Amino acid sequence: MKRILTILLLATLMTHLAAQPQTYEWTTPSKNASESMPCGGGDVGLNVWTEENGDVLFYLSKSGCFDENNTLLKLGRFRIHLTNPLKMRSFRQQLVLKDGYCQVTDGQRWIVIWVDVEKPVVHVEVSVEKEKTGVEVTYESWRTTDRLMTKREGFQSSYKFRMPQGTTTRRDSIRCSDDALLFVHHNGEVTQMDATVAQQQLTAVADQLYNPLRRLTFGGKLSGNDLHFDRQVKGSYLNTPYEGWTYASRKEAQRHQIQITMATLQGTIDDWQQQVEQTERQVDRRRDRRQTQQWWQQFWQRSYIESPLTIARNYTLFRYMLGCNAKSEWPTKFNGGLFTFDPSLVNNAAEYQLTPDFRNWGGGVHTAQNQRLVYWPMLKSGDTDLMKPQLDFYLRILQNATLRSEVYWHHGGACFTEQIENYGLPNYAEYGGKRPAGFDPGMERNAWLEYEWDTCLEFCMMALEAHRYSGMDITVYEPLIKACLQFFDEHYQYLATMRGAKRLDGNGKLVLYPGSGGETYKMAYNATSTVAALQTVSAAFLDYAKEQNDTTLTAYLSSLTSRLPELTIREGRILPALHYERVQNVETTQLYPVFPWRMYGVGRPDLDIARNTYTQDTLALKFRSHIGWKQDNIWAACLGMKDEAMRLAQLKLADGPYRFPAFWGPGYDWSPDHNWGGSGMIGLQEMLLQEVDDTLYLFPAWPQEQDVRFRLHASHGTIVEAELKDGKVVHLKTTPQRQVVCMYPQR
Numbered sequence: 001m002k003r004i005l006t007i008l009l010l011a012t013l014m015t016h017l018a019a020q021p022q023t024y025e026w027t028t029p030s031k032n033a034s035e036s037m038p039c040g041g042g043d044v045g046l047n048v049w050t051e052e053n054g055d056v057l058f059y060l061s062k063s064g065c066f067d068e069n070n071t072l073l074k075l076g077r078f079r080i081h082l083t084n085p086l087k088m089r090s091f092r093q094q095l096v097l098k099d100g101y102c103q104v105t106d107g108q109r110w111i112v113i114w115v116d117v118e119k120p121v122v123h124v125e126v127s128v129e130k131e132k133t134g135v136e137v138t139y140e141s142w143r144t145t146d147r148l149m150t151k152r153e154g155f156q157s158s159y160k161f162r163m164p165q166g167t168t169t170r171r172d173s174i175r176c177s178d179d180a181l182l183f184v185h186h187n188g189e190v191t192q193m194d195a196t197v198a199q200q201q202l203t204a205v206a207d208q209l210y211n212p213l214r215r216l217t218f219g220g221k222l223s224g225n226d227l228h229f230d231r232q233v234k235g236s237y238l239n240t241p242y243e244g245w246t247y248a249s250r251k252e253a254q255r256h257q258i259q260i261t262m263a264t265l266q267g268t269i270d271d272w273q274q275q276v277e278q279t280e281r282q283v284d285r286r287r288d289r290r291q292t293q294q295w296w297q298q299f300w301q302r303s304y305i306e307s308p309l310t311i312a313r314n315y316t317l318f319r320y321m322l323g324c325n326a327k328s329e330w331p332t333k334f335n336g337g338l339f340t341f342d343p344s345l346v347n348n349a350a351e352y353q354l355t356p357d358f359r360n361w362g363g364g365v366h367t368a369q370n371q372r373l374v375y376w377p378m379l380k381s382g383d384t385d386l387m388k389p390q391l392d393f394y395l396r397i398l399q400n401a402t403l404r405s406e407v408y409w410h411h412g413g414a415c416f417t418e419q420i421e422n423y424g425l426p427n428y429a430e431y432g433g434k435r436p437a438g439f440d441p442g443m444e445r446n447a448w449l450e451y452e453w454d455t456c457l458e459f460c461m462m463a464l465e466a467h468r469y470s471g472m473d474i475t476v477y478e479p480l481i482k483a484c485l486q487f488f489d490e491h492y493q494y495l496a497t498m499r500g501a502k503r504l505d506g507n508g509k510l511v512l513y514p515g516s517g518g519e520t521y522k523m524a525y526n527a528t529s530t531v532a533a534l535q536t537v538s539a540a541f542l543d544y545a546k547e548q549n550d551t552t553l554t555a556y557l558s559s560l561t562s563r564l565p566e567l568t569i570r571e572g573r574i575l576p577a578l579h580y581e582r583v584q585n586v587e588t589t590q591l592y593p594v595f596p597w598r599m600y601g602v603g604r605p606d607l608d609i610a611r612n613t614y615t616q617d618t619l620a621l622k623f624r625s626h627i628g629w630k631q632d633n634i635w636a637a638c639l640g641m642k643d644e645a646m647r648l649a650q651l652k653l654a655d656g657p658y659r660f661p662a663f664w665g666p667g668y669d670w671s672p673d674h675n676w677g678g679s680g681m682i683g684l685q686e687m688l689l690q691e692v693d694d695t696l697y698l699f700p701a702w703p704q705e706q707d708v709r710f711r712l713h714a715s716h717g718t719i720v721e722a723e724l725k726d727g728k729v730v731h732l733k734t735t736p737q738r739q740v741v742c743m744y745p746q747r
Helices: 152-156 192-199 203-208 269-281 285-302 310-323 368-378 384-396 398-409 456-470 475-499 528-547 551-562 607-616 618-622 632-638 642-652 674-688
Strands: 003-007 023-026 037-041 044-050 056-062 076-082 092-096 101-105 109-115 121-128 135-141 173-176 180-186 216-224 227-237 240-249 255-266 304-306 365-367 419-421 515-517 521-524 689-692 695-698 708-714 718-725 728-735 738-742
Touching: 037 092, 037 101, 037 109, 037 285, 037 310, 044 092, 044 101, 044 109, 056 109, 056 216, 056 255, 076 109, 076 121, 109 285, 121 285, 135 180, 135 216, 135 227, 135 255, 180 269, 192 203, 203 398, 216 227, 216 240, 216 269, 255 269, 304 310, 304 674, 310 368, 310 642, 310 674, 365 368, 368 384, 368 456, 368 674, 384 398, 384 456, 384 475, 398 475, 456 475, 456 528, 456 708, 475 528, 475 551, 515 528, 528 551, 607 618, 607 632, 632 642, 632 674, 642 674, 674 689, 674 708, 689 708, 695 718, 695 728, 718 738, 728 738
Parallel strands: 695 738
Antiparallel strands: 003 738, 023 092, 037 044, 044 056, 056 076, 076 135, 092 101, 101 109, 109 121, 121 255, 135 240, 173 180, 180 216, 216 255, 227 240, 304 708, 365 419, 515 521, 689 695, 708 718, 718 728
C-alpha cells in the first residue's frame, strides 16, 4: 500500500536515537597479512594483524606517496613484540568502529593502535593490568637497495605493460639514531611524468604542466617515550626479503607509547624533516585522542543502515574504510585504497611473488569509471566533505587537461581521458606505442579507451549534487564543470568541420561521433552514456547558474542545451547509441540514464522503458553480474525491482574472500576492491531511499519482510530516518519537512 505523507519536523512515530556501529572482533590470531584488519584516519591506513606468537604487525600506508615511477608505495611494516607476550587462549582483536581504533588484548595486556584524524601520526599504546612488560618495535623495509622491476611489477606503476627496460624502484633513505628512526623516499627531478610528456608531444608546454611527482618526498619517523635502538635484523616475509631496525624499551613498565610521525611534500629531505618535526611539536596525545574519537563519533552520527542482514554490517565496515581517507589531498584509490597487502595472497601465480607495494592497474593512475563508484555513495551517507579529495583531484589537473585541448586541437575546454594520471595526462601505456604517422597526438590509440572522455562529467555532477545536498560552496569547481562541458561542445564541432562543411546536424544538434559508450560500445554515434551525461550536467549547471544569478553562464548553458542530441529509444528500450561499430568490454551503458544520470526510475516517467532495457536487452543480460564495478544491483534498485535488487545486494555485499568481510576482490581490479564496495553501498542506499523533485520515496526496492532501520541524507540538507519492522513502518521522520511516498503501511 502506498501512502502520501507530509512529515512535519518533529513528527515521529517513536523516540529514535541515532545508531552506533558495533565493534568488530576476532578471537583467534591471523595467519598472514591477508587476514588483517583495517585501521586508519585522516589520510593514513594500517593493515593490522596478530600472529600466533603474539606479535602484532601492521603495514603503514599514506595517500599521496607516489615514487618516481608513479607507484603508490607503502611506508613499511611494523612489528610490535611484548616481552610478556599476549596469551592466545583469551585473545581478542577488535576494530572499535565508534571511536576509530584497533585493539589487541588478552584481558590483561592491551595494544591500542589509533591514527590522528587531523595530523599524520600513528599512536601505539601498550598497557598491562598487573605485571610489567618490555616492548620492542621493529621497522621492516623491503626498499633498502635499488631493485629492477619485473614485467608484472610494471602494473603497479604508470608504465604498466610498456615499462622501459631497466626501470628501477629506488631505495629509501633510512637514518638510525639511538632514540628515533627516520625512513624517507625522495623523488629526483626526472620522473615517469617526463616520459609521458615527451611521448605525448607536450615538451613545448612542459613548464606549464602541473607535476606532482618531481622532488616529492615522503616517509616517517619512529619514536617512543622510552625506546632506544637495540639491533638490526634481516628476514623474509612471503618471499620478500627485508631489513629491520628494532627499538626496545629501556625498562619494563605498565605503560608504553610508540609514535610514527609522517610528512609528504615536494622539496628536499631537509624540508621534509622540518615538517616532521613541526608536526611532532603539535602532538598532544590525550587531546588528539579525544578529538579523534569525537570525529569518528560524529561521523557515525551522520548516517547508518542497520539490519539483521550481513549486507548492512559490511556496508558499515566499508564506510569505515572510506572514512580513513577523509582528510586526504588524494582520492581513495579504487584498486585497494590504503589497505592492499602482499600480492601473493591475492594471486598465488609465480609472477605475483612481489613486494607489498604491488597493486594491479597502477598507483598514480585513477581509472575514472572505477573511481566514481567509490564517491557516489557519499551523498546519501552525508559524507560530502569526504568527496573533496576526489573533486580537488580534477581541479588540480584542470590546467593540464585544458592544455591538451589547446595544444592538440586549438580549441577550448578540458580533455580528461578515462585512464587519467594524477598529473592529468593519459596513461603512458594506454596512450599506445604503435602509432601510425600523422595519427592525432591528442588521441589514445587504444581499442578500449579511444574517444572515452565523458566520465569526468560524473565528477562534475558530484560537485553539483554536493551543493544540492549539503549546501557545499562549489564556486571553486565552476571552471572545472564549464571546461568539461565546453570540451564536448567545441571538440565535436571541431571534428564535424574535419569531415565536412557543417558543425551541427540538420536539426542543429551536436554530432557526437566518434564517441564511446564506456569501454564497451566503440566508434559510437551519440553514445547514450555521453548524451545522458551532457543533458543532465548541463541542466543541473544551468539551475545552479540561475541560482547564482550568473547571467553569462546561464546564457552559455541555455545555448548548449539547445544543441544536445536526444537518447536513442527503439522498440521500448534504450539503446547504447544511435550506432556503434563494435563491442569491446562488458559495461551496460544503455542503463546509465538510470544511474548515474537518474533520467529513469521510481517515480519518473517511462519506467517501463528502462525496465524493458534491464530485462530484455540481450547484452544487458549477457553482461549481468555482481562482481567488482558491476552496477546491476544499482539499476535494479533504482527501477524498484525489489527481489532482483535484494538478490544482487546479497551477492555484492556478502562477506569477501578474506578474513575481514569488507575486503572484496580482486574482481576486475585488485584487493580490497573499493569500487566493489562503493557500488554495493550505492545499491543498498537506493533500495531504501530515492528522490524525484521534491518527493522522497521510502523503501522503493526493499522487500517488505526484511527488517531494517536507516538514517540517510537527501537534497537540501534533509535527513531521513525510518524503520521497517515485521512488514510495517514503525518509525519515520524527515528533517526538515518533506513530502514522502512510503511503499509500506505505517503501524
